[in-house]
Amino acid sequence: MSLLKPRGTYHHGNLEEALIGAATQMVRANGAEHLSLRAVAAEVGVSPSAAYHYYPDKDSLIAGVGKELFEHLADMQEAASSKFPGKNVKGARARFRALGMGYFEWAVSEPNLFRLMFGGYCSIDFADAQMKRQETRAWNLLCSCLDDLEKYGAIDPRIRPYGELLAWSTVHGASALIIEGHLPKDSFNAVLDGLELTMGIRQ
Amino acid sequence: MSLLKPRGTYHHGNLEEALIGAATQMVRANGAEHLSLRAVAAEVGVSPSAAYHYYPDKDSLIAGVGKELFEHLADMQEAASSKFPGKNVKGARARFRALGMGYFEWAVSEPNLFRLMFGGYCSIDFADAQMKRQETRAWNLLCSCLDDLEKYGAIDPRIRPYGELLAWSTVHGASALIIEGHLPKDSFNAVLDGLELTMGIRQ
DNA sequence: CAATAATCTGCACATCGTTCAGATATGGAG
DNA sequence: CTCCATATCTGAACGATGTGCAGATTATTG
The missing domain is CATH 1.10.357.10 (Tetracycline Repressor, domain 2)
Known part of the structure; x- marks a missing residue:
C-alpha cells in the first residue's frame, strides 16, 4: 500500500496508517509545532476532512x-x-x-x-x-x-x-x-x- | 506601570515588558503551544500589530x-x-x-x-x-x-x-x-x- | 509652534483546525 | 446480478490565527 492515494480513486485503502506515516515524516522534517493537518492530508492525496474519520482531532x-x-x-x-x-x-x-x-x-x-x-x-x-x-x-x-x-x-x-x-x-x-x-x-x-x-x- | 493600557490612551508606555508578562501568564496557564499573539495583545489592551514593533514575530x-x-x-x-x-x-x-x-x-x-x-x-x-x-x-x-x-x-x-x-x-x-x-x-x-x-x- | 520620530490602529490576506451535508464506493443479503 | 446499508471521502463554510502595510495618533526635539 502506498502513502499517496492513486488518483481517480475515491477510497484510499490505507488512510489511517498513511496519515501517521506522512505526519511522522513531516514532524521529522519540520517539528511537531509546525505540523499541519491539511498538509498531511494533501501529502496523502486526500481531503482534510477525511482524516477526521480516524482521528477526532x-x-x-x-x-x-x-x-x-x-x-x-x-x-x-x-x-x-x-x-x-x-x-x-x-x-x-x-x-x-x-x-x-x-x-x-x-x-x-x-x-x-x-x-x-x-x-x-x-x-x-x-x-x-x-x-x-x-x-x-x-x-x-x-x-x-x-x-x-x-x-x-x-x-x-x-x-x-x-x-x-x-x-x-x-x-x-x-x-x-x-x-x-x-x-x-x-x-x-x-x-x-x-x-x-x-x-x-x-x- | 500596569499591564493593561488605560483606555482612552494611545500609547501604552510599557508595551514590551507588558507583552512578555501577559505571554508568560498565558503560557503558564495553557502551555506554549496554545499561546496566541492576538490574545496576548488583547490581554494588554493593544492591537495585534502593536506587538510587531517590539518582536519581529x-x-x-x-x-x-x-x-x-x-x-x-x-x-x-x-x-x-x-x-x-x-x-x-x-x-x-x-x-x-x-x-x-x-x-x-x-x-x-x-x-x-x-x-x-x-x-x-x-x-x-x-x-x-x-x-x-x-x-x-x-x-x-x-x-x-x-x-x-x-x-x-x-x-x-x-x-x-x-x-x-x-x-x-x-x-x-x-x-x-x-x-x-x-x-x-x-x-x-x-x-x-x-x-x-x-x-x-x-x- | 512646527516637524520629525516613535508608537499604535484598521484592514487585508493566506492558512489553519474543524464541522457538516452530501457524494461515492464497498460489501453483503435477497 | 441487484439493491441497499454502511463505510469512506469530498466540498464548502466558519471562526481564529500570524503577519504585512498604509495611515492615524502621540511624543519629542529643535
Whole structure:
C-alpha cells in the first residue's frame, strides 16, 4: 500500500496508517509545532476532512505518531541490547553502554521526533495498557541489564536499587540538554563514563 | 506601570515588558503551544500589530519569555543555594540537595514554563552572550557547590570531574520524565538519594 | 509652534483546525 | 446480478490565527 492515494480513486485503502506515516515524516522534517493537518492530508492525496474519520482531532493524530515512536524506541533498544548477548560481565557492560548510546543517538539523529515523544507535544496516556507495555519493554531491558551486572558482581549492590531510575534520568536528561543546545554534543561520552564510574560498574 | 493600557490612551508606555508578562501568564496557564499573539495583545489592551514593533514575530515573543525564565531559574537557584551558607560539609551537602530540589520543584510547579524553556518551544541562541551568562550563573552555583564538597573531602575525587555534568543531566532528566508522566512524582527523592550515593557525597 | 520620530490602529490576506451535508464506493443479503 | 446499508471521502463554510502595510495618533526635539 502506498502513502499517496492513486488518483481517480475515491477510497484510499490505507488512510489511517498513511496519515501517521506522512505526519511522522513531516514532524521529522519540520517539528511537531509546525505540523499541519491539511498538509498531511494533501501529502496523502486526500481531503482534510477525511482524516477526521480516524482521528477526532489533530492532537490525536500526533498522539498516534507518538505511540508508534515509543514502539520504535523500544524496538531499537532491543536491537541495541541484543547486539551484545554475552552472558558475562563484558556482555552486560556492553549492553548497558549500548542502551545508553542508542537512546542518545536516536535523540540526536531525530531531535524533532524525540521532542514529540518527550516534550509534551503529544498527549499520550502513559497509564494506558498498550502504552505501558511499550515503556515497560524498554524499562525491562535496562532492569535485566542491571540485574546481570549485579549477578556478575559488577555493580555496587548498595547502588543497584537506584540503577534504573538513575540511568534513565541521566541518559534522558543529557540527551535532552544536548539536543536543545545547553550542552555540547561530545559531552555525552563523558556522561556515560561518569555514569558507569559512579554506579560502580566495572570490568 | 500596569499591564493593561488605560483606555482612552494611545500609547501604552510599557508595551514590551507588558507583552512578555501577559505571554508568560498565558503560557503558564495553557502551555506554549496554545499561546496566541492576538490574545496576548488583547490581554494588554493593544492591537495585534502593536506587538510587531517590539518582536519581529511570535517566536521572538516566546523567546523573550524564555530568556526571562532562564534569569528567573538562575535567581531561584541562587536563593536556594544561599539558604544554606554553611562553610562546612553539612552546608555544602545541603546546598547540593537544595539546588536539585529547587530545580525539580520549579519544574513540577510550572510544567508549562519548564517545557517552554527546555522543550524546544523557544528558539534561544544559548551561545549568545547574555544568555550564556544566565546559564553560567546557575552552572557556577553547581560547580562551586561541588568544589566545596571536594574541599571538605566529601566527594569521591575520581568522580568530581563528572560532577556538574552528571548532576544536571540527572536532575533535569528526572524532572522532565516526571512532568511528562513517565515516572511517578515521588521518585525524585530516590533520584536525589541515588545521586548523592553514587557520587560518593557523604556527611 | 512646527516637524520629525516613535508608537499604535484598521484592514487585508493566506492558512489553519474543524464541522457538516452530501457524494461515492464497498460489501453483503435477497 | 441487484439493491441497499454502511463505510469512506469530498466540498464548502466558519471562526481564529500570524503577519504585512498604509495611515492615524502621540511624543519629542529643535
